[in-house]
Amino acid sequence: MSVETHEAVHRHEPPKGFIRKYIFSLDHKVIGIQYIMLALAAVVVGMLMSLLMRLNLSWPGTNWPILGTLFPTGAPGGVMNPEFYLSLVTMHGTMMVFFVLTTAPQGGFGNYFLPIQIGAEDMAFPVLNMMSFWITFVGFVVLLSAIIFAGGWTPSTATVGPIGGWTGYAPLSALGQIAGPGQGMGMNLWIISIAIFCVGSLLGALNFITTLLNMRTRGMSLMRMPLTCWAWFTTAVLALLSFPVLLGGGILLLLDRLAGTSFFIPGGLYVNGLLSGVDARFPLHTGGSPILWQHLFWFFGHPEVYIAILPGMGATSHILATFARKPVFGYRAMVFAIFAIGLLGFFVWGHHMFISGMSPYSAVAFSILTLSIGVPSAVKTFNWLGTLWGARIRFTTPMLFALGFVSLFVAGGISGLLLGQSSLDLPLHDTYIVLGHFHLVMGVASIFGMFAATYFWFPKMFGRFMSESLGKVHFWITFVGVYCIFIPMHVMGLVGMPRRYSSFGEYEFLKSLHPLVLFVSIAAIITIAVQFVFYFNLFWSIFRGKKANDNPWEATTLEWNTTSPPPHDNFAGVIPTVYRGPYEFAVPGAPNDFMMQTDSGAEVTSGNGGNGHKH
Amino acid sequence: MAAMVTSTKTVTKKTVGSGGKLSGPNGNGSKRRDGFLEPDPRANRYRIGMWVALASILMMFTALSSAYVVRAASSNDWVPLTMPRVLLLSTALILISSITMAAARRKLRAGLESAYKQFLLATALLGFGFLFSQLFAWKQLTRQGVFLTSNPHSSFFYLLTATHGLHLLGGLLALLFLLARTGWQTEKASGIATRQAAADAVTIYWHFMDALWIYLFLLLFLWR
Numbered sequence: 001m002s003v004e005t006h007e008a009v010h011r012h013e014p015p016k017g018f019i020r021k022y023i024f025s026l027d028h029k030v031i032g033i034q035y036i037m038l039a040l041a042a043v044v045v046g047m048l049m050s051l052l053m054r055l056n057l058s059w060p061g062t063n064w065p066i067l068g069t070l071f072p073t074g075a076p077g078g079v080m081n082p083e084f085y086l087s088l089v090t091m092h093g094t095m096m097v098f099f100v101l102t103t104a105p106q107g108g109f110g111n112y113f114l115p116i117q118i119g120a121e122d123m124a125f126p127v128l129n130m131m132s133f134w135i136t137f138v139g140f141v142v143l144l145s146a147i148i149f150a151g152g153w154t155p156s157t158a159t160v161g162p163i164g165g166w167t168g169y170a171p172l173s174a175l176g177q178i179a180g181p182g183q184g185m186g187m188n189l190w191i192i193s194i195a196i197f198c199v200g201s202l203l204g205a206l207n208f209i210t211t212l213l214n215m216r217t218r219g220m221s222l223m224r225m226p227l228t229c230w231a232w233f234t235t236a237v238l239a240l241l242s243f244p245v246l247l248g249g250g251i252l253l254l255l256d257r258l259a260g261t262s263f264f265i266p267g268g269l270y271v272n273g274l275l276s277g278v279d280a281r282f283p284l285h286t287g288g289s290p291i292l293w294q295h296l297f298w299f300f301g302h303p304e305v306y307i308a309i310l311p312g313m314g315a316t317s318h319i320l321a322t323f324a325r326k327p328v329f330g331y332r333a334m335v336f337a338i339f340a341i342g343l344l345g346f347f348v349w350g351h352h353m354f355i356s357g358m359s360p361y362s363a364v365a366f367s368i369l370t371l372s373i374g375v376p377s378a379v380k381t382f383n384w385l386g387t388l389w390g391a392r393i394r395f396t397t398p399m400l401f402a403l404g405f406v407s408l409f410v411a412g413g414i415s416g417l418l419l420g421q422s423s424l425d426l427p428l429h430d431t432y433i434v435l436g437h438f439h440l441v442m443g444v445a446s447i448f449g450m451f452a453a454t455y456f457w458f459p460k461m462f463g464r465f466m467s468e469s470l471g472k473v474h475f476w477i478t479f480v481g482v483y484c485i486f487i488p489m490h491v492m493g494l495v496g497m498p499r500r501y502s503s504f505g506e507y508e509f510l511k512s513l514h515p516l517v518l519f520v521s522i523a524a525i526i527t528i529a530v531q532f533v534f535y536f537n538l539f540w541s542i543f544r545g546k547k548a549n550d551n552p553w554e555a556t557t558l559e560w561n562t563t564s565p566p567p568h569d570n571f572a573g574v575i576p577t578v579y580r581g582p583y584e585f586a587v588p589g590a591p592n593d594f595m596m597q598t599d600s601g602a603e604v605t606s607g608n609g610g611n612g613h614k615h
Numbered sequence: 616m617a618a619m620v621t622s623t624k625t626v627t628k629k630t631v632g633s634g635g636k637l638s639g640p641n642g643n644g645s646k647r648r649d650g651f652l653e654p655d656p657r658a659n660r661y662r663i664g665m666w667v668a669l670a671s672i673l674m675m676f677t678a679l680s681s682a683y684v685v686r687a688a689s690s691n692d693w694v695p696l697t698m699p700r701v702l703l704l705s706t707a708l709i710l711i712s713s714i715t716m717a718a719a720r721r722k723l724r725a726g727l728e729s730a731y732k733q734f735l736l737a738t739a740l741l742g743f744g745f746l747f748s749q750l751f752a753w754k755q756l757t758r759q760g761v762f763l764t765s766n767p768h769s770s771f772f773y774l775l776t777a778t779h780g781l782h783l784l785g786g787l788l789a790l791l792f793l794l795a796r797t798g799w800q801t802e803k804a805s806g807i808a809t810r811q812a813a814a815d816a817v818t819i820y821w822h823f824m825d826a827l828w829i830y831l832f833l834l835l836f837l838w839r
Binding site for chain 1: 659660663664667668670671672674675676677678679681682685686689690691692693763764767770774778
């Protein structure tokens with residue numbers, strides 16, 4: 001396309017050796033792909049765990065011979081026991097939240113595309129970038145080892161890790177082996193894994209922020225950045241400020257477990273037949289505050305859900321504008337909405353703790369702040385709709401997933417308005433409605449954002465398209481599937497079905513829900529199965545996909561100025577100069593229906609802003 | 616550092632001529648002839664990166680201090696420590712080290728290499744003195760039978776001093792790195808901006824660790 005032709009003498013050649021090129025690479029693009037591969041591996045583990053949970057819930061007491069062989073103590077005779085189920089709950093959550101929803105959107109796509117979109121040749125600190133990935137990878141390995149060494153240093157088959165949930169609530173998480181199977185060495189490894197993950201994420205966040213502030217190319221003012229960059233930047237700020245809190249909490253928790261302090265363990269505890277300070281297996285603890293852990297955890301935990309979803313929002317805005325062939329409606333409002341969501345995200349952690357016995361006054365304050373997040377969220381939603389309004393939409397697979405993101409974000413967000421009110425949360429807390437809510441809005445919506453990003457940027461990353469027909473099969477079955485899985489959960493929650501229970505056989509009032517439970521499981525099995533179509537499409541297309549040119553979607557931002565895939569230094573030594581905003585589609589008087597950020601074309605008026613736009 | 620191998624080496628070379636003036640992206644940078652702003656010299660990234668890193672370290676200590684305040688109020692097993700006297704020495708050492716660090720930075724700016732080196736060395740020695748003094752405080756406490764698990768205040772004392780000490784140790788390593796760099800690259804003009812930026816970043820960090828210690832000292836012995 002219309003690259004400014006400065007002299008191309010400043011090329012940097014990629015390193016030659018295999019290890020420096022693909023393993024310990026300093027190239028942000030390779031590191032981005034490494035992150036994506038890590039997420040692709042972790043998501044399979046997390047997904048298989050959710051499959052096992054569904055099997056146990058729908059067909060309780062059924063003998064699954066393979067499980068009996070793999071986990072003779074966790075699933076004796078092939079029937080999963082409750083502790084095994086709880087460990088699946090815990091590890092599914094941990095795997096998905098940390099190693100999928102935090103790595104792929106930010107570490108993966110952010111790493112790959114942030115430097116290119118701002119016209120930089122790499123991240124500000126390439127060595128830190130490499131370290132951040134490999135530290136995260138070590139965290140992943142330690143988490144896997146928590147699955148294997150749940151009981152001690154000998155491989156255990158009783159559980160697949162700790163059983164306390166991904167929130168690791170004290171005091172059970174602070175007590176050690178006496179709190180249950182998997183809570184011994186498994187829990188230690190879990191905490192260490194999370195602490196390692198924190199360090200990796202912090203290095204990444206540091207790099208993102210510095211890169212964005214310091215490395216933008218000529219003409220790339222803040223308000224000319226693609227919304228993806230704003231989203232990654234805000235996400236990095238959230239990670240930078242929230243992960244240290246989790247790290248601090250994790251250190252306190254580890255000290256309680258290993259050094260015998262009492263930060264989170266209250267006195268006089270009686271656990272599994274043991275009284276604190278009486279039995280040698282349960283040393284004396286006094287005066288700790290379990291609620292303190294909840295505060296520290298959720299101060300991190302709430303921003304974490306925005307860490308998961310903001311990059312999806314950025315990608316969605318980016319992709320909607322591209323395939324609607326229209327500027328993003330209200331670009332500035334979108335930027336401020338991202339910031340507002342990020343900022344408010346730090347003041348609402350208490351809404352996870354309404355039943356912790358907090359003062360009703362603080363509950364009201366947390367409630368009001370929580371509901372006020374609805375305002376920037378609505379700004380974003382209406383601006384997405386405004387972008388689509390009257391557009392001649394190109395229904396490609398990435399566009400379908402971006403539209404799916406909007407749909408899921410709204411559908412999942414609505415129940416947030418219920419759960420955010422302390423009076424309504426008291427009865428609904430820890431029921432399936434919470435499960436339905438957060439899976440739709442932070443789980444599936446974020447993943448849809450990443451699917452959209454994958455289909456959209458795949459041609460740039462590998463120079464080939466992913467198969468559109470397989471992509472559409474993947475989209476429609478997944479889209480219908482996730483609604484079939486998570487909408488019924490809202491109904492179950494309203495009836496009063498509690499989360500994290502391995503079976504409901506003893507509860508008469510839940511018996512009538514069993515057909516719904518079965519329906520959800522069948523939908524889940526189908527949805528999981530179709531994900532392998534995606535995997536096949538992904539790996540098949542890397543080698544066999546239809547060839548793509550440099551700008552196959554006729555998009556405007558800098559990544560489409562370079563070759564597909566981009567060279568080692570992104571622009572082959574030619575630093576691009578930016579003359580205009582990121583989403584200049586259908587500019588009046590322009591020769592094409594899109595103007596790239598590098599098009600100087602001074603005679604054409606700027607088309608961004610979105611209002612009063614003609615078609 | 617291998618961090619410099621890949622990225623915008625050429626850009627730095629181009630901008631060295633602009634008098635070493637620091638420029639922010641697209642805002643306060645030096646103007647090129649065609650009216651566009653030169654991309655930022657990469658030296659500046661050290662300063663930005665340091666401030667960003669400090670924000671995250673600050674958050675961790677904020678979390679630990681709020682845990683401290685909450686835990687102090689949550690039960691009646693809190694037994695305040697009597698302050699080990701040697702902590703006054705620690706405080707004095709680290710305060711002086713901030714002054715020597717600031718002096719070192721000024722000397723480098725003025726191009727006085729050997730004075731820079733001497734002040735760096737003084738700062739590093741004071742830093743090690745601080746750490747030994749902290750260890751001595753631990754030793755005094757353990758002699759009195761006050762351990763990590765004795766009571767919540769002692770737990771927090773050991774935890775906060777250890778966490779601060781580890782961060783300060785990182786600062787010491789950075790000082791040693793600066794000292795090592797005084798040996799090479801001194802003649803190269805292109806190295807100056809980078810070395811100044813690195814010295815600036817370490818100075819910022821060192822002052823922060825100083826202020827952090829004063830804060831922790833006040834927290835530990837006034838809020839009890």
